[in-house]
Amino acid sequence: MMPPQQETTSVTANGGASNIMLTNRTESVLVHAEPPGSPSHVSSCIEDRIPDHQHPTSSTPARFSILRESLRPVTLKFEDVAYSVTLRSNNGCFAAHEPKTTRTVLNGVSGIVRPGELLAMLGPSGSGKTTLLTALGGRLPGKVSGTITYNSQPFSSSMKRKTGFVTQDDVLYPHLTVLETLTYAALLRLPKKLTRQDKIEQAELIIVELGLTRCRNNIVGGPLFRGVSGGERKRISIGQEMLVNPSLLLLDEPTSGLDSTTAQRIVATLRGLARGGRTVVTTIHQPSSRLYRMFDKVVVLSDGCPIFSGHAGQAMDYFGSIGYAPGFSFVNPADFLLDLANGIAPDTRQDDPMDFHGRVDHPDEQNSTKQFLVSSYKKNICPALKAEISQNFGHPILPTTRTSSPRSSECQWTSSWWEQFKVLFRRGLRERKHESYSGLRIFQVMSVSILSGLLWWHSDTAHMQDQVGLIFFFSIFWGFFPLFNAIFAFPQEQPMLIKERSSGMYRLSSYFFARMAGDLPMELVLPTIFVTITYWMGGLKPSLITFALTLLIILYNVLVSQGLGLALGAILMDVKQATTLASVTMLVFLLAGGYYIQHIPPFIAWLKYVSFSHYCYNLLVGVQYSANETYECGLGIHCKVMDFPGIKYLDLDNKWRDVAALTVMLVGYRLLAYVALRMGQPH
Numbered sequence: 001m002m003p004p005q006q007e008t009t010s011v012t013a014n015g016g017a018s019n020i021m022l023t024n025r026t027e028s029v030l031v032h033a034e035p036p037g038s039p040s041h042v043s044s045c046i047e048d049r050i051p052d053h054q055h056p057t058s059s060t061p062a063r064f065s066i067l068r069e070s071l072r073p074v075t076l077k078f079e080d081v082a083y084s085v086t087l088r089s090n091n092g093c094f095a096a097h098e099p100k101t102t103r104t105v106l107n108g109v110s111g112i113v114r115p116g117e118l119l120a121m122l123g124p125s126g127s128g129k130t131t132l133l134t135a136l137g138g139r140l141p142g143k144v145s146g147t148i149t150y151n152s153q154p155f156s157s158s159m160k161r162k163t164g165f166v167t168q169d170d171v172l173y174p175h176l177t178v179l180e181t182l183t184y185a186a187l188l189r190l191p192k193k194l195t196r197q198d199k200i201e202q203a204e205l206i207i208v209e210l211g212l213t214r215c216r217n218n219i220v221g222g223p224l225f226r227g228v229s230g231g232e233r234k235r236i237s238i239g240q241e242m243l244v245n246p247s248l249l250l251l252d253e254p255t256s257g258l259d260s261t262t263a264q265r266i267v268a269t270l271r272g273l274a275r276g277g278r279t280v281v282t283t284i285h286q287p288s289s290r291l292y293r294m295f296d297k298v299v300v301l302s303d304g305c306p307i308f309s310g311h312a313g314q315a316m317d318y319f320g321s322i323g324y325a326p327g328f329s330f331v332n333p334a335d336f337l338l339d340l341a342n343g344i345a346p347d348t349r350q351d352d353p354m355d356f357h358g359r360v361d362h363p364d365e366q367n368s369t370k371q372f373l374v375s376s377y378k379k380n381i382c383p384a385l386k387a388e389i390s391q392n393f394g395h396p397i398l399p400t401t402r403t404s405s406p407r408s409s410e411c412q413w414t415s416s417w418w419e420q421f422k423v424l425f426r427r428g429l430r431e432r433k434h435e436s437y438s439g440l441r442i443f444q445v446m447s448v449s450i451l452s453g454l455l456w457w458h459s460d461t462a463h464m465q466d467q468v469g470l471i472f473f474f475s476i477f478w479g480f481f482p483l484f485n486a487i488f489a490f491p492q493e494q495p496m497l498i499k500e501r502s503s504g505m506y507r508l509s510s511y512f513f514a515r516m517a518g519d520l521p522m523e524l525v526l527p528t529i530f531v532t533i534t535y536w537m538g539g540l541k542p543s544l545i546t547f548a549l550t551l552l553i554i555l556y557n558v559l560v561s562q563g564l565g566l567a568l569g570a571i572l573m574d575v576k577q578a579t580t581l582a583s584v585t586m587l588v589f590l591l592a593g594g595y596y597i598q599h600i601p602p603f604i605a606w607l608k609y610v611s612f613s614h615y616c617y618n619l620l621v622g623v624q625y626s627a628n629e630t631y632e633c634g635l636g637i638h639c640k641v642m643d644f645p646g647i648k649y650l651d652l653d654n655k656w657r658d659v660a661a662l663t664v665m666l667v668g669y670r671l672l673a674y675v676a677l678r679m680g681q682p683h
C-alpha cells in the first residue's frame with residue numbers, strides 16, 4: 001500500500017486545488033491513481049457510482065478560496081492519554097457515607113495521525129473509544145492526563161474552529177428540510193468574507209457531494225414523525241461539520257445502524273476527505289473487511305488500554321508475530337482484532353472455527369490474554385510509537401491545557417451578532433411554526449375564550465363578584481399559559497445548544513434573544529384574540545381606551561410569565577421538574593393574587609409581592625373602574641366599587657409601583673435564564 005503521507009504530499013503539491021470543500025474531481029483522480037485492489041481503489045469504485053451530474057464541479061469557484069485557505073494540515077499526536085471518572089453510588093441517603101470509586105476509562109493510549117490519514121478506533125463496547133475521541137476533540141470535562149497536541153500545540157480556540165465533531169447521536173432540528181438544515185448551518189458557520197449566496201451554494205455543494213440531492217427538500221424528521229432515513233440523517237450530520245472545511249474531522253460511530261453499502265459510502269467519503277489534506281479520526285463498531293481496508297491507521301482498545309496503534313495493514317502481521325495469527329485463512333481483520341480486544345484468542349486447535357461459544361466462556365483466560373496483549377503493546381509498539389511522536393518538527397510538545405484568550409474568542413465568530421440573530425430567528429420560526437401555529441393550540445385558546453365569554457356573558461356591575469372574577473381570570477390564565485409554554489424551550493433545545501455551542505457556531509446571547517423573539521408573535525397573538533373575544537362577550541366596560549389598556553397589561557403579564565418559564569426551564573433543564581415547580585408557583589400566585597383571600601396573615605403576606613398575577617390584577621382593576629364608580633350592592637342601594645370586598649384591599653393608588661414591579665420581573669427572569677444557560681453550556 002502506498003504510504004498515506006506520500007499521497008498527502010501529492011495532494012498538497014496540487015497547489016491546494018483539491019482542498020476545496022469535499023471531494024472534487026482532483027481528489028477523485030488521486031484516489032483513482034491507486035492500484036486496483038488497494039483500499040483507495042475500493043473507495044474510487046464507490047465514487048464512480050455517484051452519477052456524473054452529482055459530482056461537484058472540478059473547478060470550485062474562486063470565491064471559495066477563503067475556504068481552501070482555511071484548511072491547515074493538522075498532525076494530531078496523543079501520548080499516554082489517561083482518564084478516570086469518579087463513580088457516584090446510587091444508594092440514596094447512604095451514598096454520602098460510601099467511599100467514592102474511581103474508574104479508569106483510558107489508560108496510556110498513544111497514537112499519531114497526519115493530514116491525509118484516516119484513523120479508526122476499534123474496540124468492544126465500553127472500551128473507551130468515544131471517551132478518547134472526545135478527549136481528542138478537546139471536549140472531555142475534567143482532567144485528561146498525558147499530552148494531546150495539534151501541530152505540536154495544545155488545544156486552542158483556533159483549533160476548535162478547525163475541528164469538526166460528529167457525535168454518535170444525530171442532533172438535528174426535526175422540522176427543517178435537509179436543505180434548510182445545511183443552509184442555516186452554512187449561514188452560521190462560514191466566514192463573513194463569503195456572501196450569503198456563496199454560503200447557500202456551499203450548502204448545495206455538500207448536498208450533492210453527500211448524495212442527498214434526492215431528499216434535499218424532505219424534512220429531517222424525529223422520533224414521533226418520519227423524515228429522512230438513518231443513513232441520510234448521518235450524512236446530514238457529517239455535512240454540517242464538513243461545511244466549515246475542518247482540518248481535523250472527528251466522528252463517533254458514523255456508520256452505526258447503517259447497511260453495509262451506505263456505511264461503505266460514508267467511509268469512502270471520509271477517506272476522500274482525508275486525501276484532500278484533512279486529518280480524520282473515527283470510532284467504528286464492527287467494520288466489514290472492505291471498510292477495514294479503507295483505514296490508514298487503527299487504534300485498538302481493550303478496557304481502555306491500547307493493544308495496537310499503528311498502520312491498519314500491519315495489525316494482523318503484528319499479532320501474528322506475538323503468537324496470535326488467525327486460525328483460518330479468510331478472516332475479517334476487524335472481527336479478529338475485536339475478538340482479541342475481548343481477550344478471545346484464535347484457537348487453531350479448534351476443529352470448528354465457528355464454535356464461538358467454546359472460545360468465550362473462560363473469563364480468566366480472557367483476562368490473561370488481554371494482559372498479555374497490553375504488555376506486548378507496551379514492549380513492542382510503544383517505544384517506536386513514542387519515538388515517532390517525539391519527532392516534533394521543531395515544535396515543543398506542550399502539556400494538554402486549553403487556551404482561550406479574550407482576543408481569540410473575539411475572533412471566533414464568523415458573522416456579526418446581528419447576522420447570527422437574524423439567522424437563528426428565522427431558523428427558530430421555521431422550526432417552531434408547526435408547534436406555535438398548530439391547530440390544536442389555536443383550538444385550545446379559541447374554545448376557552450368562547451367558553452369564558454359565554455360564562456361571563458354580558459356581566460355587569462350588578463354582578464360585581466362575577467365581573468371582578470373575570471378580571472382575575474385574565475391575570476391567572478395569561479400567567480399560566482405562557483409560563484408552561486416557555487418551560488419547554490431550553491430543556492428541549494439543550495442537545496442542539498450543547499452541540500452548536502461546542503462547535504462555536506454562534507454567541508449564546510444571539511441564540512437567546514432569537515429564541516425569545518421567535519416565541520413572541522404567537523405568545524402575543526393568542527392572548528390578543530382571547531382577550532378581544534372574552535372582553536366583549538363578557539361585557540366589561542365597552543370603552544376602547546379601557547380595552548386597549550386591559551390588553552396592554554395582559555400582554556405585559558404574558559411576557560413576564562414567559563420570562564419565569566424560561567428561567568425555570570434554563571435553571572432546571574428538566575421539563576418534569578420545571579413543570580412541577582411551575583404548577584406549585586402558579587397555585588401560590590392564584591391564592592395570593594388578591595381575589596380569593598383578602599386577609600393573608602402578615603408572615604406570609606410577602607407571597608403576593610412576588611406574584612406577577614397580583615400586580616397584573618391590581619392594574620386591570622385600576623383601569624377598569626374609576627374611584628367614584630358605583631355598583632348595585634342591594635335592592636336600589638348603590639355602593640362604591642372601591643369598597644367592594646374583592647377590590648377594597650387592593651392598593652390601587654400605586655399603579656406605577658405595579659408597573660415597576662412587573663418590569664423588574666420582566667428583565668430579571670430573563671437575566672436569570674441567560675445566566676443559568678451560560679453556566680450550563682460550554683463556552
Ligand SMILES: Nc1ncnc2c1ncn2[C@@H]1O[C@H](COP(=O)(O)OP(=O)(O)OP(=O)(O)O)[C@@H](O)[C@H]1O
Pocket residue numbers: 085087105123124125126127128129130131132285
Ligand atoms: N462520565 C462517566 N461516568 C461514568 N462512566 C463513564 C463516564 N465516561 C465514560 N464512562 C465509562 O467508560 C467506559 C467507556 O465509555 P465509552 O463511551 O468511551 O465507550 P465506547 O468504547 O465508546 O463504547 P460504545 O462502543 O458502546 O459507544 C464505559 O464503560 C462508560 O460507562
